[in-house]
Amino acid sequence: MPDNYMLNFDTRELPQEDDEYIVLGSGIAGLYTALAASRAGGSVTVLTKQTMMDTGTDKAQGGIAAALGDTDSPLLHREDTLVAGAGLCDAEAVAALVSEGPDRVRELIGLGAIFDCDSQGLCLTREGAHSRRRILHASGDATGAEIQRVLTGRVQEDNNIKVLENHYVVDLLVRENTCYGVLAYDRDRRSFRVFRGKVVVLATGGLGRLFEHNTNPEIATGDGIAIAFRAGAEVMDMEFIQSHPTVLNLPGAPRFLISEAVRGEGAYLRNCQGQRFMPRYHDLAELAPRDIVVRAILKEMAVTNSNIVYLDLTHLDPEVVRLRFPNITKTCAAYKLDITVDPIPVAPAAHYMMGGVKTNLVGETSVRGLYACGEVSCPGVHGANRLASNSLLDGLVFGGRIVEETRKFLKDYQPRRPEFACDWLLEPAGIDYAALRKELEVLMGDKVGPVRSGSGLKEALKFFDHWGYLFRHGVEDAGQMEVKNMLQVGEMVAEAALARRESRGGHYRVDYPDTRRRWQKHIIFRR
Numbered sequence: 359m360p361d362n363y364m365l366n367f368d369t370r371e372l373p374q375e376d377d378e379y380i381v382l383g384s385g386i387a388g389l390y391t392a393l394a395a396s397r398a399g400g401s402v403t404v405l406t407k408q409t410m411m412d413t414g415t416d417k418a419q420g421g422i423a424a425a426l427g428d429t430d431s432p433l434l435h436r437e438d439t440l441v442a443g444a445g446l447c448d449a450e451a452v453a454a455l456v457s458e459g460p461d462r463v464r465e466l467i468g469l470g471a472i473f474d475c476d477s478q479g480l481c482l483t484r485e486g487a488h489s490r491r492r493i494l495h496a497s498g499d500a501t502g503a504e505i506q507r508v509l510t511g512r513v514q515e516d517n518n519i520k521v522l523e524n525h526y527v528v529d530l531l532v533r534e535n536t537c538y539g540v541l542a543y544d545r546d547r548r549s550f551r552v553f554r555g556k557v558v559v560l561a562t563g564g565l566g567r568l569f570e571h572n573t574n575p576e577i578a579t580g581d582g583i584a585i586a587f588r589a590g591a592e593v594m595d596m597e598f599i600q601s602h603p604t605v606l607n608l609p610g611a612p613r614f615l616i617s618e619a620v621r622g623e624g625a626y627l628r629n630c631q632g633q634r635f636m637p638r639y640h641d642l643a644e645l646a647p648r649d650i651v652v653r654a655i656l657k658e659m660a661v662t663n664s665n666i667v668y669l670d671l672t673h674l675d676p677e678v679v680r681l682r683f684p685n686i687t688k689t690c691a692a693y694k695l696d697i698t699v700d701p702i703p704v705a706p707a708a709h710y711m712m713g714g715v716k717t718n719l720v721g722e723t724s725v726r727g728l729y730a731c732g733e734v735s736c737p738g739v740h741g742a743n744r745l746a747s748n749s750l751l752d753g754l755v756f757g758g759r760i761v762e763e764t765r766k767f768l769k770d771y772q773p774r775r776p777e778f779a780c781d782w783l784l785e786p787a788g789i790d791y792a793a794l795r796k797e798l799e800v801l802m803g804d805k806v807g808p809v810r811s812g813s814g815l816k817e818a819l820k821f822f823d824h825w826g827y828l829f830r831h832g833v834e835d836a837g838q839m840e841v842k843n844m845l846q847v848g849e850m851v852a853e854a855a856l857a858r859r860e861s862r863g864g865h866y867r868v869d870y871p872d873t874r875r876r877w878q879k880h881i882i883f884r885r
């Protein structure tokens with residue numbers, strides 16, 4: 359069992375600052391929560407590990423789902439979300455998501471977000487497992503960048519919000535199950551600081567970087583889950599990791615996401631022999647739920663003895679393709695692929711974590727004063743498999759709910775000011791953390807990826823067990839802290855995946871390929 363903290367410290371020896379809200383992370387969930395808190399009269403400090411723009415939000419392509427179309431309704435959106443979630447969604451959380459989503463999106467438009475429109479109004483596209491066209495997009499395939507631009511701008515001009523970049527949160531400061539703030543490492547000044555808050559909001563994003571092949575930004579190393587777990591918060595559904603079916607797979611090129619919206623607009627998946635295969639696997643063909651598309655791709659790869667399949671847009675109108683997907687067109691062109699003529703070589707890669715820090719319907723974790731929203735959190739909206747483009751919406755809806763909830767008690771709340779210290783950790787271990795990180799990423803991809811087996815998972819757990827001794831040692835820098843967080847979170851994913859003896863949503867076991875009724879339940883970790 360790891361110790362509580364990452365390193366030795368004493369808060370009495372460190373500079374300390376107070377604010378009402380301490381928000382960790384600067385993607386849609388963090389910045390929207392900060393803006394909502396400020397508008398409600400609160401003052402906020404946002405801590406972000408790199409720059410404000412280094413977020414999963416900024417990279418999001420496809421869009422944001424909301425029932426805004428004439429033939430759509432929150433009920434239909436709810437139905438699609440529950441089906442994709444494969445029996446593990448929290449129905450009330452989903453109802454909140456889909457019914458409050460449209461207003462939150464309108465609010466985003468009010469803040470200045472420009473989504474693509476035509477003469478009829480907003481352009482809505484379709485993605486996998488959606489029964490209606492309900493995905494708003496911006497600049498074709500740069501939806502996240504537009505949302506990030508607007509929220510960053512609004513936050514920067516807000517006097518109630520202070521943003522500190524390059525601040526890595528080392529640990530939460532929790533006593534008797536109440537969170538009083540955070541210990542952070544200022545990477546520019548190479549010094550530690552304490553931030554005390556009445557409300558601490560985790561919005562630190564996901565863990566895709568644990569896997570060798572992934573679509574995530576550098577920051578996605580599972581830190582929020584690791585610090586919350588060390589502080590005693592409950593963590594749920596860690597076995598459910600969603601792979602994205604279509605990520606550019608070209609030697610020398612980055613693993614660049616090719617949006618599901620491309621299939622939404624009619625692209626085909628073909629195996630390396632040029633055969634279209636998805637109609638053989640599902641009625642919805644290329645627009646089947648992601649886990650089904652991913653496994654179909656892996657099967658086609660195995661059968662054809664190849665490590666790629668192709669995403670083919672060559673039958674679509676080239677002008678429409680260029681206009682609708684300018685970012686994908688440009689990125690592929692940089693690697694000499696003309697997507698209107700050349701099929702795109704793709705393979706699946708880790709994309710999104712459905713589980714995370716368990717919260718209730720107002721974003722509250724099992725630790726008082728600690729809230730979570732966005733990918734780091736698990737309010738139960740995504741179940742075992744997230745419906746495409748529901749993630750940006752999730753950050754907005756639950757960020758808003760956290761503020762509505764906390765404003766009720768904040769004015770009269772004067773938290774105690776306990777001091778915190780740790781002096782029991784040994785000297786840093788003096789191992790090669792960069793090599794360890796690489797080993798972990800390869801292992802997670804091989805043994806804990808989209809197709810798992812009991813024996814592979816046991817191998818992974820042996821690895822985590824071996825490195826467990828590192829938690830008795832301190833660390834020297836933020837890079838080492840990151841690797842330790844990755845070890846802690848990777849172990850939870852492998853352990854939950856081994857425990858769940860069935861296949862469901864983003865979790866697939868070759869040795870237990872069926873979904874089992876008795877496993878229609880959650881796995882919860884508690885320190």
Ligand code: SIN
Pocket residue numbers: 418419420421616617618619710745746747748749
């Ligand atoms: C995509 O554009 O395919 C990603 C959308 C998502 O993961 O929701």
